[in-house]
Amino acid sequence: MRPPLQTTVMGSYPQPRWLVHQDRLRGDGVPRVRHEKLWRVDVDDLPEAIEAASLMAIADQESAGVDIITDGEVGRESYFNHFANALSGVDRDRVGHAMNRRGGVADVPLVTGPVRRDQPIELSAAKFLRSHTTRQTKVTVPGPFTLSQLAQNEYYPDQRTLALAYAAAVNEELHDLAEAGIDVVQIDEPYLQANAEAARGFAVEVIAAAVEGVSAVTTLHTCFGYAAYVDNKTSGYPFLDELAEIPVDFVAIETAQPNLGPEIVKRLAPRAVVLGVVDLGREDVESVEEIAMRIRAALEHTPPERLAIAPDCGMKYLPRERARAKLTSMVAATNRVRSEL
Numbered sequence: 178m179r180p181p182l183q184t185t186v187m188g189s190y191p192q193p194r195w196l197v198h199q200d201r202l203r204g205d206g207v208p209r210v211r212h213e214k215l216w217r218v219d220v221d222d223l224p225e226a227i228e229a230a231s232l233m234a235i236a237d238q239e240s241a242g243v244d245i246i247t248d249g250e251v252g253r254e255s256y257f258n259h260f261a262n263a264l265s266g267v268d269r270d271r272v273g274h275a276m277n278r279r280g281g282v283a284d285v286p287l288v289t290g291p292v293r294r295d296q297p298i299e300l301s302a303a304k305f306l307r308s309h310t311t312r313q314t315k316v317t318v319p320g321p322f323t324l325s326q327l328a329q330n331e332y333y334p335d336q337r338t339l340a341l342a343y344a345a346a347v348n349e350e351l352h353d354l355a356e357a358g359i360d361v362v363q364i365d366e367p368y369l370q371a372n373a374e375a376a377r378g379f380a381v382e383v384i385a386a387a388v389e390g391v392s393a394v395t396t397l398h399t400c401f402g403y404a405a406y407v408d409n410k411t412s413g414y415p416f417l418d419e420l421a422e423i424p425v426d427f428v429a430i431e432t433a434q435p436n437l438g439p440e441i442v443k444r445l446a447p448r449a450v451v452l453g454v455v456d457l458g459r460e461d462v463e464s465v466e467e468i469a470m471r472i473r474a475a476l477e478h479t480p481p482e483r484l485a486i487a488p489d490c491g492m493k494y495l496p497r498e499r500a501r502a503k504l505t506s507m508v509a510a511t512n513r514v515r516s517e518l
Contacts (some may be wrong), residue, residue, distance in 0.1 A: 181481030181518060182472065182511050183244040185451065187398055187429060188256060188317040188363065189491030190234040190249030191500050196226055203405060203494060209285040209327050210272045211262050212254045227252035228305065235310055237497070241504035242512070245313040245361055245485075248306040256365055256491060257319045257327065260299065264346055266292035266332065273329025278371035278402055285327045288339060294346035297353050304357055313360040320364035320397070321347050321387050322380040326372055337379040344386035355393035363396040363429065364388070370399055373416035380416070384423050396451060398429035404458035405494035410435035418444050427451050431489035432471070434458045439474035442484070450479065453489035454510075455503050462502045468510035473517075481518055486511045 192202070197215050205212065218226040234249025253259040261267070266288050273287030303316045324347075325340035333339040351362045364387055369376045388395045397420060401410040413435065420428050421444070428445045430437075431453035442450045454471040455463060475484055486507060492500045 179449070179482045180244075181484070182515055183313075183485045184508050184511050185243060185245035185315060185361070185485055185487045186238065186247055186249075186504070187400075187451075187453070187487050187489070187491050188247055188250055188315075188365065189253075189493035190237065190247070190251065191492060191495050191497040192249070192251045193230050193233065193497070196230050196251065206277075206283070206406070207403070208255045208258045209261065209275075209283055210258060212258065215254050231302070231305060232309060235306065237501050238504065239310065239312065241501060242508040243312075243504060245315050246306075246310060247315050247317065248302055250317065250491070250493070252302055256317065257323070260319050260350070261286050261324055261327070263294075263298045264292050265295050266290040266342075273331075275327055275329055277327075278368070283327070285329055287329045287331065288333070289331050291332065292339070292342040292346060294349050298350060300350075300353050300357060303354050303359050307358050314358075315361035315363055315396075316354050316359050317363040317365055317398070318347055318350055318354075320366035321383040322376060323366050323368040325383070326368040326375065336375070337383070340379060340383040341386060344383040347387040348389060348391070351388065351391045351393070351395075355391055359393055361394045361396055362391060363398050366397060366399045367402060369416045369420075370401055370414055376416045377419070381419055381422050384425075388423075388425055394427070395425040396427040396429050397423060397425045398451070400431050400453075400490045401435060403490060403494055404434055404456070408458055413437065414441075417441070421445050421448055423448070427485060429453070429487065433463075433489050439471070440478050442475055442479045446479070449483040449485070450475075451485040451487050453487055455488035455507050457489050457492060457495060457503070460499070462499065462506050465506050465509045465513060468507055469513045472510060472514045476514070481515075
């Protein structure tokens with residue numbers, strides 16, 4: 178049986194101001210292709226700088242008392258582009274174009290050949306994380322459906338076939354991460370919410386292929402987008418009930434900023450739920466009791482061993498001080514509810 182109410186982060190954590198240009202990070206949008214101008218550190222010094230920033234992210238999470246931690250994804254320009262552009266089949270000289278979730282046109286990977294993972298992509302960072310904490314660890318990878326939605330396809334006959342190729346690459350990566358001792362592997366699928374019509378065609382199939390045979394705890398994360406860019410999340414999840422069919426251990430959703438009722442966890446059964454209970458769009462830090470109330474309300478609809486606790490989404494765009502304070506409040510609230518069980 179799983180421990181009750183484990184705490185975690187969705188994935189990303191604030192990158193230090195000395196590591197990235199904060200104005201570019203916020204002003205240029207989430208990069209889908211490589212964005213080397215984001216970094217403030219010379220390329221020769223970048224690996225060492227990323228290690229230092231990773232240690233800061235690990236230390237902040239440990240200090241807050243988080244149970245399952247990440248490296249904060251501080252070595253990535255975005256949750257998406259580091260993995261997506263490391264695969265073969267992606268044109269190195271040209272970029273493609275696709276619609277983003279806000280209705281604009283974004284630069285995206287241009288697929289001109291067979292998509293393959295020729296070598297591990299996040300494994301080195303995962304090993305660094307594993308070697309610098311005694312706590313449980315999590316590593317995230319963009320999911321095959323979202324990868325297929327944020328690519329211009331000039332090779333495969335349709336988006337489903339492209340997504341299946343991405344699923345094979347993701348599956349290889351997840352197997353390597355699990356073998357390296359990572360406790361939880363997570364695939365990020367924000368475009369399940371952004372493009373539900375396409376998701377109904379093949380998302381369940383390709384996500385199932387991506388997690389097949391993976392020995393680590395598996396989590397599927399879907400969301401409305403970063404609070405830094407999306408302030409209205411009241412539309413709800415148009416593609417949610419279908420996620421109960423996907424053979425993952427947990428489904429991670431945000432409920433605080435979109436103000437979704439706690440009964441939403443019932444719709445995901447038999448999957449356990451990572452419940453987003455911290456609103457990253459709020460500048461204030463929620464009180465311990467406010468967060469505790471959200472957790473208690475969810476426990477009226479699911480047992481504690483089937484519930485984990487997290488912020489709504491990635492914390493990348495928050496000031497570091499606010500991120501630390503929100504995590505500290507979240508862990509204190511979780512501990513309060515645990516003591517009541």
